[in-house]
Amino acid sequence: MTLPFSQTADLRPLFEPAGVVVAGASSHPGKFGFAVLHNIITCGYQGRVFATNRNGGELLGIECLTSVAEVPAGQADLVYVCVPAAAVAQVLREAASVGIRAAFIASSGFGEGQDEQGAAHGLELATLASELGMVIAGPNGQGLVSTPVSLCAQFVGPFPPAGGVSIVSQSGNLASGAMNYATASGVGVARAISAGNATCLGVDDYIAWLADDPATTTILAYLEGVADARRFYDTVKAASARKPVVVVKGGTSDDGARAAASHTGSLATNDRIFDGMLRQAGAWRSPDIGAAFGAAAALAVHQPMQGPNVAFLTTAGGWGVLTADAMAQSPLQLMELPDDLMASLDEVLPPRWSQGNPIDVAGGETRDTIPNALHLLAAHPSVDGVLMLGMGIQSNTAALMRGGQFSQLDDIDRICSFHERQDRRYAEAIVEASATTGTPILAATELALSNPGNPGPATLREHGHPCYTSPTDAVAAFAALYARGRHLRLS
Amino acid sequence: MTLPFSQTADLRPLFEPAGVVVAGASSHPGKFGFAVLHNIITCGYQGRVFATNRNGGELLGIECLTSVAEVPAGQADLVYVCVPAAAVAQVLREAASVGIRAAFIASSGFGEGQDEQGAAHGLELATLASELGMVIAGPNGQGLVSTPVSLCAQFVGPFPPAGGVSIVSQSGNLASGAMNYATASGVGVARAISAGNATCLGVDDYIAWLADDPATTTILAYLEGVADARRFYDTVKAASARKPVVVVKGGTSDDGARAAASHTGSLATNDRIFDGMLRQAGAWRSPDIGAAFGAAAALAVHQPMQGPNVAFLTTAGGWGVLTADAMAQSPLQLMELPDDLMASLDEVLPPRWSQGNPIDVAGGETRDTIPNALHLLAAHPSVDGVLMLGMGIQSNTAALMRGGQFSQLDDIDRICSFHERQDRRYAEAIVEASATTGTPILAATELALSNPGNPGPATLREHGHPCYTSPTDAVAAFAALYARGRHLRLS
Numbered sequence: 012m013t014l015p016f017s018q019t020a021d022l023r024p025l026f027e028p029a030g031v032v033v034a035g036a037s038s039h040p041g042k043f044g045f046a047v048l049h050n051i052i053t054c055g056y057q058g059r060v061f062a063t064n065r066n067g068g069e070l071l072g073i074e075c076l077t078s079v080a081e082v083p084a085g086q087a088d089l090v091y092v093c094v095p096a097a098a099v100a101q102v103l104r105e106a107a108s109v110g111i112r113a114a115f116i117a118s119s120g121f122g123e124g125q126d127e128q129g130a131a132h133g134l135e136l137a138t139l140a141s142e143l144g145m146v147i148a149g150p151n152g153q154g155l156v157s158t159p160v161s162l163c164a165q166f167v168g169p170f171p172p173a174g175g176v177s178i179v180s181q182s183g184n185l186a187s188g189a190m191n192y193a194t195a196s197g198v199g200v201a202r203a204i205s206a207g208n209a210t211c212l213g214v215d216d217y218i219a220w221l222a223d224d225p226a227t228t229t230i231l232a233y234l235e236g237v238a239d240a241r242r243f244y245d246t247v248k249a250a251s252a253r254k255p256v257v258v259v260k261g262g263t264s265d266d267g268a269r270a271a272a273s274h275t276g277s278l279a280t281n282d283r284i285f286d287g288m289l290r291q292a293g294a295w296r297s298p299d300i301g302a303a304f305g306a307a308a309a310l311a312v313h314q315p316m317q318g319p320n321v322a323f324l325t326t327a328g329g330w331g332v333l334t335a336d337a338m339a340q341s342p343l344q345l346m347e348l349p350d351d352l353m354a355s356l357d358e359v360l361p362p363r364w365s366q367g368n369p370i371d372v373a374g375g376e377t378r379d380t381i382p383n384a385l386h387l388l389a390a391h392p393s394v395d396g397v398l399m400l401g402m403g404i405q406s407n408t409a410a411l412m413r414g415g416q417f418s419q420l421d422d423i424d425r426i427c428s429f430h431e432r433q434d435r436r437y438a439e440a441i442v443e444a445s446a447t448t449g450t451p452i453l454a455a456t457e458l459a460l461s462n463p464g465n466p467g468p469a470t471l472r473e474h475g476h477p478c479y480t481s482p483t484d485a486v487a488a489f490a491a492l493y494a495r496g497r498h499l500r501l502s
Numbered sequence: 503m504t505l506p507f508s509q510t511a512d513l514r515p516l517f518e519p520a521g522v523v524v525a526g527a528s529s530h531p532g533k534f535g536f537a538v539l540h541n542i543i544t545c546g547y548q549g550r551v552f553a554t555n556r557n558g559g560e561l562l563g564i565e566c567l568t569s570v571a572e573v574p575a576g577q578a579d580l581v582y583v584c585v586p587a588a589a590v591a592q593v594l595r596e597a598a599s600v601g602i603r604a605a606f607i608a609s610s611g612f613g614e615g616q617d618e619q620g621a622a623h624g625l626e627l628a629t630l631a632s633e634l635g636m637v638i639a640g641p642n643g644q645g646l647v648s649t650p651v652s653l654c655a656q657f658v659g660p661f662p663p664a665g666g667v668s669i670v671s672q673s674g675n676l677a678s679g680a681m682n683y684a685t686a687s688g689v690g691v692a693r694a695i696s697a698g699n700a701t702c703l704g705v706d707d708y709i710a711w712l713a714d715d716p717a718t719t720t721i722l723a724y725l726e727g728v729a730d731a732r733r734f735y736d737t738v739k740a741a742s743a744r745k746p747v748v749v750v751k752g753g754t755s756d757d758g759a760r761a762a763a764s765h766t767g768s769l770a771t772n773d774r775i776f777d778g779m780l781r782q783a784g785a786w787r788s789p790d791i792g793a794a795f796g797a798a799a800a801l802a803v804h805q806p807m808q809g810p811n812v813a814f815l816t817t818a819g820g821w822g823v824l825t826a827d828a829m830a831q832s833p834l835q836l837m838e839l840p841d842d843l844m845a846s847l848d849e850v851l852p853p854r855w856s857q858g859n860p861i862d863v864a865g866g867e868t869r870d871t872i873p874n875a876l877h878l879l880a881a882h883p884s885v886d887g888v889l890m891l892g893m894g895i896q897s898n899t900a901a902l903m904r905g906g907q908f909s910q911l912d913d914i915d916r917i918c919s920f921h922e923r924q925d926r927r928y929a930e931a932i933v934e935a936s937a938t939t940g941t942p943i944l945a946a947t948e949l950a951l952s953n954p955g956n957p958g959p960a961t962l963r964e965h966g967h968p969c970y971t972s973p974t975d976a977v978a979a980f981a982a983l984y985a986r987g988r989h990l991r992l993s
Contacts, residue, residue: 167895302972461682
C-alpha cells in the first residue's frame, strides 16, 4: 500500500521538526501518550513541544490543548498520534490545518489484526496522506529518534548516543535492539524509526531519504517483506552508492516466514533471490541485529578496506588461533607479512614475538610496543586491516587488585594505574592510527561484555569506536568493510 | 609427553589443597610472583598460605621463607612455581620433601620456544613428576581457580563466581575468557586451569578427574591439539557418560593450525575426523569461547531436552521471527501447539495473542500473563523447551524515566517500580518453572549486554541462570541441550 512517490519523500518534518505535538497525551505514566511526551521532554528536544488531551490540564509542565486545531499555525511540523484509530483521521486533518507536515502514528487498529474496520482505517490513512500532503509514519509503530535535534519521540527506551548510524525497522523492538547496541558500544545513532504497518511510508522511503541525509553515514534496516521488490532494489542500490546499507531480513525460513506473516503480515520471499538482489544492490546482509550493528559500526567509523589482507596483533595466543579459524571461512586473508614489514616489526617487538601473523607478542610488550606496532601495521601499504586482540587483560587483573584488600598500597595503585593507562593508550592508538592512515583497526575482547568499565573497551567506547566480543563478530565486521571497498571499486 | 597414567591422576592436591606455597614470590606488583600471592590472599583462600623469596622479608602480611624446604612438613599440598626454569627442579624436590603433592608451574623456558635447553628442562619435569609422585600442571601456564576452596592461584583476573562449570584450556587467555563470561552471566565456575605446555598433565587428565569431581556439573575444554587421540576419545567418552563436555578446538583451518603451531606447538589434525570423534564421544562442540560458555551454561543449569520441540513466548514480534529463522538451521522445532495447550493458553493470554508459535502476546500482557504462560508451557508434556523473548523491555523504558528530569514524581516512581517488579517476576518464573518441571527455559535479550542492571537479566544472573544476547546464541544453547538429551537416550 506504499504510495507511488515519484521521488524521495521529504522526511525533514519527521526527523527535524521545529515543533512537535503529542496528540492524545495521557496523565497515566503507563500509557504511550504519557511516555512519549515524557521522553521528548526529558531527552532534551530543543524545539517547541505541545500536547493535546480531551480534558486539557497540565502535564509534565505543559499546558495541554484540547485539540490539535488549537496549535498555533506554523509552530509545529510533527504530530505524534496516540489517539484511538477511529479518531486518527480527525487529528490528521486538524494537524494539516495548522501547518503540520508530518505524523507518526503509534495507534494500532489499522488492519494489523486483519479486521475489516482496521483495514478501512488503513486505506483512509493512505488517502489522507496524499490529500493532506503529509508524510505519515506508522501506524502501530513505537516512534522515532533523531539525535541531531535531541528528539526521542518514542514510548520506549533507550535514547542512544549521537552518531552516524541510522536505523529503519519493521519491528519496533528490533529498532530498540539496535539502539541498545548503540548504547552498549558508544557507536551512536543519527535517526531511528519504527515503521509500524508502513501504510504510507515504507522501509524504502526511509532508506531513500537517509541516503541524502548528511547526519547519516550508515543505514541499518530490518525488514520482513517489501511491497515492491523493484523499487526496493533501486532504492537500496542508489543508497549504497552514497553510503553503506546493512540489511537484516526476517522470515527467511518457513517457520520464520510464518512468524513474520503473523507479525507484520509479510509474504514469504525466495531467500536466495532476495540475497542475490541485496548483493547486487551493494548492501551488506547480517543474520541478526547484533551482527548488523557490528557491521554498521565498523562501516560508520572506518574507511572501506582496499583489499583482503588483515594483520592480527595479539598479546594472547588462543584468541589469535580462533580468529584465524573464523577468518578462514571469510574472503579475508590472514596475510603473510612482507619482508620489509617483518624487519620493521623486529625493531619494535620483543625478541620472542611469533615471527609471523598472528603477530603474538607473547606477553613481552613494554610501554610503547603495542602503539608502535599498531602505527607500523596500519601505515604499511600491504596491510588492509588490523585486528587488535588481548586489549584490557592487564586492566582486568588490575580490577581484581583494585577490589582487593590491599588496594590501598601505593605499589598496587601504581601498577594498576600503569596497566589502566596502557590499555587506554592501546585504544587511543587504535583511534589515532586508523584516522591518520585510513586503515581500519578493529579490536575484539569479551571484556567489552564482562567488564565494560575496563579502560581498553571503555576508551574505544568514549571515542565511538566499536569493540567486538567474539572472533566471529570481528571477522564479520571486517568482511563488511571488505565488501564495501569492493563494491565501491567495482561500481 | 603426557605420562602414561594407567588411571585417573589424583588432582585433589591441585584443586583442593590444604595449603599453598608460592615459590618465587616477588615484592614487585608487576611480577607473576606478586600477583598470584595477592590473588590467593585477596580472593579469600581459607587454607594455609606460604611464600618463598630468596631474600626473605614480609610480603602482603606473610613472612617469606627463603626456600620451599622450610615449609613445615605436611602443611601444604600445592606449590605454585614462579622461579626461573633452571631453578624449578630444585623447588620441586624440596616441595616433595615437605610432603607437597602437586605443583602448578607458571615459569616459561620449557621448550615452548623450541630451544634445546628448554626442551631438556621439559623432559626433566616429566621424569621428576614420576620420580617424586607429584602431579605437575603447566609449565608456562597462568594458573588455576577452584571456587569450592576460594582459591585464585593465577596471576590474572578474573576470579569468577562459584558454580558448576569447570574449565580446562590450552590457552590461559581463553580460560580467562571463559571466566569473564562466567562473571558477566553469573553462571559460575567450579575449577579452571590453564594447562600451559601440558608437559605432564594434559587436557585429558584434567577432563578425567573433573568427570568424577562432585563440584563440577559441566566441563568446558579449549584445546589446539591432543597428544594421544585414542586416549582423548576414551576420556571424553567416559566423561560424557557422567556429565556434559563442551569442546572448542582451535586450529581447524590451515591458518589457524599454523597459528596454533606457533602458540602451543600443536600439530594440525583432520578437522572432520576430530569432529566425528567428538560427536561419537558425546561431546558438544562450539566455535568459540562465548558460544561454548553459552552452551555450558545451559547444560550446567538445565535438564537435557527430551525432544526437539521449543515454544517461544515473546512480547516482541521481530525477535520471534529472527529466532525462528535461526532455529530453522538447527535440529530443533518451532513446535506446533497441540489443541489442549492452545485452549489453556487462550485462558491466560490476551485476546490479541498470535494464536500460534511464536506465542506473541503483542504487548497485551497484564500482571500475571507471562508467569502463567511460562508455567503452563513448561508443564505441558509436549513442550521440550521454552524460550522467553522480550524480557526487560519495560524496565529499559523505566531506566529512561529513572534517569530523567521527572524521576521524583510519585507516578513515575510507581510505574517504574511496577515494570521493574514485573521483569523480576518474569525472571523468577523462569527459574521456578524450569526447576519444578525440568523443562529448560532460556531467555534472550540484548539488554543483558547493554543494560546489565536491568531487573530481568539481573535477576537471572543472581540466580545463576544464563541470559543470551542473540537469537543465534539461544538456539545454539538449546541445540546443546537437545544433543545432550539424545546422547543420554541413545547411549
